[in-house]
Amino acid sequence: MQKVLAQAGVASRRAAEELIADGRVEVDGRIVTEQGIRIDPNIAVVRVDGTRVVVKEELVHLAMNKPRGWQCTMSDDLGRPCVGDIVSERVQAGQRLFHVGRLDADTEGLLLFTNDGDLAHRLMHPSFEVSKTYLATLSGTIPRTLGKQLREGVTLDDGPVKVDGFQLLDISDGKSLVKVTLHEGRKHIVRRLFDKVGFPVGRLVRTDVGNIVLGDQRPGTLRVLGRGEIGKLYESVGL
Numbered sequence: 001m002q003k004v005l006a007q008a009g010v011a012s013r014r015a016a017e018e019l020i021a022d023g024r025v026e027v028d029g030r031i032v033t034e035q036g037i038r039i040d041p042n043i044a045v046v047r048v049d050g051t052r053v054v055v056k057e058e059l060v061h062l063a064m065n066k067p068r069g070w071q072c073t074m075s076d077d078l079g080r081p082c083v084g085d086i087v088s089e090r091v092q093a094g095q096r097l098f099h100v101g102r103l104d105a106d107t108e109g110l111l112l113f114t115n116d117g118d119l120a121h122r123l124m125h126p127s128f129e130v131s132k133t134y135l136a137t138l139s140g141t142i143p144r145t146l147g148k149q150l151r152e153g154v155t156l157d158d159g160p161v162k163v164d165g166f167q168l169l170d171i172s173d174g175k176s177l178v179k180v181t182l183h184e185g186r187k188h189i190v191r192r193l194f195d196k197v198g199f200p201v202g203r204l205v206r207t208d209v210g211n212i213v214l215g216d217q218r219p220g221t222l223r224v225l226g227r228g229e230i231g232k233l234y235e236s237v238g239l
Contacts, residue, residue, distance in 0.1 A: 001037050024049050052231035060115045061225040065217045068108040109206035110214040122237035129183040133208035138176045138199040154196050210236045
């Protein structure tokens with residue numbers, strides 16, 4: 001057990017032994033205090049201090065800051081830059097990666113990659129209601145009532161949509177910068193939503209997916225998600 005925890009980056013083997021002795025490690029819903037027990041990291045559900053620890057050695061979880069103008073595909077027949085170019089070295093090394101959901105070419109920001117199909121499916125499925133936050137630059141000066149309207153819901157061609165959160169951040173030069181959070185995953189949902197209420201989107205940046213935050217990550221770069229980030233991501237979709 002302590003070897004598995006050490007390989008997962010939780011702590012050194014000696015520190016992992018102390019975590020076990022202190023009753024802070026849970027395996028498949030049961031507190032474990034015995035040293036040296038054997039577990040199968042491919043099937044065991046391990047938590048430390050209540051937070052899920054992903055112990056499968058082969059799993060990969062990455063965050064990309066997708067640049068504006070790049071296609072959200074692993075390859076492009078027309079030779080346009082695409083997100084697959086950024087992860088190409090990992091794919092060539094044998095990692096079977098796929099992106100979680102899509103961002104249209106003109107949208108930039110946070111895009112997750114993994115080789116865990118179950119996680120990717122749940123993150124994209126609307127029933128798990130994983131929130132996504134965007135910064136949108138809108139044409140025009142928005143009224144104070146817009147936030148209320150969006151929270152109550154707007155009907156689009158493919159059904160109603162409502163936001164979970166809305167905040168006006170800035171107004172200047174006839175444009176409004178807003179932050180909007182929703183758990184919808186329909187195609188072009190943010191752009192279509194603001195088009196419907198009369199304020200077309202110019203620049204659109206996704207900053208958050210669930211508990212994962214883009215932060216100051218540079219465009220076109222990848223980063224490996226931290227252990228705590230991964231654990232919370234799995235918990236958010238019931239894994």
